[in-house]
Structures are given as C-alpha cells and as structure tokens.
Amino acid sequence: MLCGILMLLCPPLVWAESLALSSNLTGAPGGAVTSSLTITDVNGLIIESMDIRVSYDPSAVDFIAARNGAGLQGGPYSPTSPVINDTGGLVIISNISLIVGVTPTEGAVLLELDFLIRDDAATGTTVQEVVEVLINEELEFTSIGGAPNAAGGSIEVGLVVADGDINVDGKVDVIDVLLATRFALVMDTPDAGQLAHGNVAPLVGGVPAPTDSKIGVDDVLLIQKKALSGSF
Structure with missing residues (x-):
C-alpha cells in the first residue's frame, strides 16, 4: 500500500x-x-x-x-x-x-x-x-x-601513421602536396600531427622510415608520387 x-x-x-x-x-x-x-x-x-x-x-x-x-x-x-x-x-x-x-x-x-x-x-x-x-x-x-x-x-x-595525408581527410592528393611544399620551403610550420603524417622519407622496403624531424623536398616527392599513383 x-x-x-x-x-x-x-x-x-x-x-x-x-x-x-x-x-x-x-x-x-x-x-x-x-x-x-x-x-x-x-x-x-x-x-x-x-x-x-x-x-x-x-x-x-x-x-x-x-x-x-x-x-x-x-x-x-x-x-x-x-x-x-x-x-x-x-x-x-x-x-x-x-x-x-x-x-x-x-x-x-x-x-x-x-x-x-x-x-x-x-x-x-x-x-x-x-x-x-x-x-x-x-x-x-x-x-x-x-x-x-x-x-x-x-x-x-590512434597512433599517427606516416602516410602523406597531411590534412587528415582520408586521402593523399594535391592539397597534401601543396601543404608539404609549403612546409619544405619554410613558408609554414607544421604542427605535430602534420609533421607525423608528412615526414615520410626515406622508404625502407617501400615503407616510410623517417630519420629526421622535418618535411623536406624528399618528403614532397614521395607525397606527390602517392597522390598520382596511390602508393609510395
């Protein structure tokens, strides 16, 4: 009750x-x-x-x-x-x-x-x-x-993958190439995430194995290659 x-x-x-x-x-x-x-x-x-x-x-x-x-x-x-x-x-x-x-x-x-x-x-x-x-x-x-x-x-x-996808939009294209170029020419400074994604050179066995802490011309060339062909 x-x-x-x-x-x-x-x-x-x-x-x-x-x-x-x-x-x-x-x-x-x-x-x-x-x-x-x-x-x-x-x-x-x-x-x-x-x-x-x-x-x-x-x-x-x-x-x-x-x-x-x-x-x-x-x-x-x-x-x-x-x-x-x-x-x-x-x-x-x-x-x-x-x-x-x-x-x-x-x-x-x-x-x-x-x-x-x-x-x-x-x-x-x-x-x-x-x-x-x-x-x-x-x-x-x-x-x-x-x-x-x-x-x-x-x-x-998750862990950042050195994949060339600098703007983290799920694909590597001309935008990533342009960003990498600006960083390589010191026109802009990448943040930690952009650096981790864009620092891809050199390749060891076809896999990025960066030895420095910058995005340079070698990184730009690899990112450009992936933007055009789909792979490093």
Missing part, C-alpha cells in the same frame, strides 16, 4: 525519446572528428527548441564548433544559430530555436560537434557524455539521476 501511495505521489520520470552520441570514432593526434547527436523513438515529437550540454575530456580533444544537424533543418526554414559556451570540457549549446517545429525522422541527427584531437593526446579511448538535454524547454535527459535514455560517445585516439 505504501509503495502504491509513493508511486502516486512521486510518479517515475519517463522519457519517450532516446538520444545518443557517435561512438567508435577514430582519429590521430592533430586530426579532427565529428560526433553526431541522434534521436530514436521519436514518436511524433515536434521539436521547436533545444538546449544541450555535452562533456568531453579536454586533455585529449579540443572542442571546435557545433551546428544543427539535418534533423533540425525545418524544410525551407532555417534554425537560428546556437549559442555555444565551451568551458572546462563542457560544451553548452543553448537557444537552438526553430522558426517552425520539426518532427525528426527516426535516427535523425540533431546536432554535430567537431573536435580536434590534441597533438599530445595519449593513445587510447576518450569519451563524450550527454550531460543534459532540454527539448521545448522541457527536460528530456539529465545524467544526474536521469533515466538511461542517453548514450555517450567515444573517440579512439
């Missing part, structure tokens, strides 16, 4: 929607990754506004920027720009206010967060966590005593 009374006085909090950040993202120091906040179990929810808090490990990644995902693009209408405050490993995104309410599709991306993996990031896995989400000014999730309807994401920091 007492339990029944308590249930009536303090009904359990129930959330219909589920939220999740991207998991299994991978990158190397100096590279950027994009994490998406998706929604499932939509159940006809109409989103008019959102406020979001996401935590991350500032020793491993730096927050760059955030933008509304495709799930918040209201047809011909545009959402207002979110107000972003990044403090101490906590991204606070407030005042996402849509001109017209949007019912996202199942698995739609509501928000995209760009992170830069720090040059000094240790190899391993770092996480992002959904701390709090308000939709239409109503609390959908809080990690403090909240229901488990929000899943955190992960970024695996």
Whole structure:
C-alpha cells in the first residue's frame, strides 16, 4: 500500500525519446572528428527548441564548433544559430530555436560537434557524455539521476601513421602536396600531427622510415608520387 501511495505521489520520470552520441570514432593526434547527436523513438515529437550540454575530456580533444544537424533543418526554414559556451570540457549549446517545429525522422541527427584531437593526446579511448538535454524547454535527459535514455560517445585516439595525408581527410592528393611544399620551403610550420603524417622519407622496403624531424623536398616527392599513383 505504501509503495502504491509513493508511486502516486512521486510518479517515475519517463522519457519517450532516446538520444545518443557517435561512438567508435577514430582519429590521430592533430586530426579532427565529428560526433553526431541522434534521436530514436521519436514518436511524433515536434521539436521547436533545444538546449544541450555535452562533456568531453579536454586533455585529449579540443572542442571546435557545433551546428544543427539535418534533423533540425525545418524544410525551407532555417534554425537560428546556437549559442555555444565551451568551458572546462563542457560544451553548452543553448537557444537552438526553430522558426517552425520539426518532427525528426527516426535516427535523425540533431546536432554535430567537431573536435580536434590534441597533438599530445595519449593513445587510447576518450569519451563524450550527454550531460543534459532540454527539448521545448522541457527536460528530456539529465545524467544526474536521469533515466538511461542517453548514450555517450567515444573517440579512439590512434597512433599517427606516416602516410602523406597531411590534412587528415582520408586521402593523399594535391592539397597534401601543396601543404608539404609549403612546409619544405619554410613558408609554414607544421604542427605535430602534420609533421607525423608528412615526414615520410626515406622508404625502407617501400615503407616510410623517417630519420629526421622535418618535411623536406624528399618528403614532397614521395607525397606527390602517392597522390598520382596511390602508393609510395
């Protein structure tokens, strides 16, 4: 009887929607990754506004920027720009206010967060966590005593490979050649990630085995060869 009374006085909090950040993202120091906040179990929810808090490990990644995902693009209408405050490993995104309410599709991306993996990031896995989400000014999730309807994401920091992909976009092309040329001519200075990717000469058995700590003409020639043929 007492339990029944308590249930009536303090009904359990129930959330219909589920939220999740991207998991299994991978990158190397100096590279950027994009994490998406998706929604499932939509159940006809109409989103008019959102406020979001996401935590991350500032020793491993730096927050760059955030933008509304495709799930918040209201047809011909545009959402207002979110107000972003990044403090101490906590991204606070407030005042996402849509001109017209949007019912996202199942698995739609509501928000995209760009992170830069720090040059000094240790190899391993770092996480992002959904701390709090308000939709239409109503609390959908809080990690403090909240229901488990929000899943955190992960970024695996891997070792940098000397592959010529200086801008870390997944391919070696003319952009990498131009960057390498600028570094070789000392027109620009590479950061730690760019140096690790672009310092590829000499080859030993067809595999980069650099013996110095710079990007020079020999590196440029090898990167140019890979851009043209697909391999060193």
